[in-house]
Amino acid sequence: MNLISEEIEEYCERYSSPESNVLYELNRQTHLRSMMPQMLSGPVQGGFLHLLCRIIKPRRILEIGTFTGYAAIQMAQSLAEDGILYTIDDNEELCEIQKEFIARAGLEERIIRLCGDAKTILPELSEKWDLVFLDADKVSYPFYYQCLMQKMTAGSLILADNVLWSGKVLLPEPEDEDTAALVAFNKMVLEDERVENVLLPIRDGLMMIWIK
Secondary structure, eight states, X not given: OOOSOHHHHHHHHHTSOXXXXXXXXXXXXXXXXXXXXXXXXXXXXXXHHHHHHHHHOOSEEEEEOOTTSHHHXXXXXXXXXXXXXXXXXXXXXXXXXXXXXXXXXXOTTTEEEEESOHHHHGGGOOOOEEEEEEOSOGGGHHHHHHHHTTSEEEEEEEEEEXXXXXXXXXXXXXXXXXXXHHHHHHHHHHTOTTEEEEEEOSTTOEEEEEEO
């Protein structure tokens, strides 16, 4: 995932608005209590999500892939006054840290956590989404995209994380199913006339998709 040097990443963090105390501690606890702390959005990508939500003021956000809740908290802090964020994850072992820090951020009433397989849960949700942050199993990205496109409003956004996959998308032939799925996803989005998109080199690649 290190597509830029550590020095540049540290510089970006230094010249971005700092994490809140709650997010700083969640960042620290994620590194202490999880097996894959690199999955955390972090202060730069998290700050981008936070500011984007401040600009568009979404009423309904969906996050697919909660992990420890860092991105959910960043986005939920900038919801519209009557907004709700739904977040889905199938890792029950992370529930304790999610609940702890969502409560410490004072967002228990703004964040609805759903535990289970997103491929099963997503089709059952009846909400229309203003913003979706997709950061789950990469093999299922094409499925999630097709399902989400039935649930988006005009002018809404989908943000898909890890679409550069540590640069593996550049290989002449994908060497694993995750890479193959992401290559297919990126091509699917580019060729979809219902949307406009830009692939941003933020962390491991962030695809921003605007629904016409």
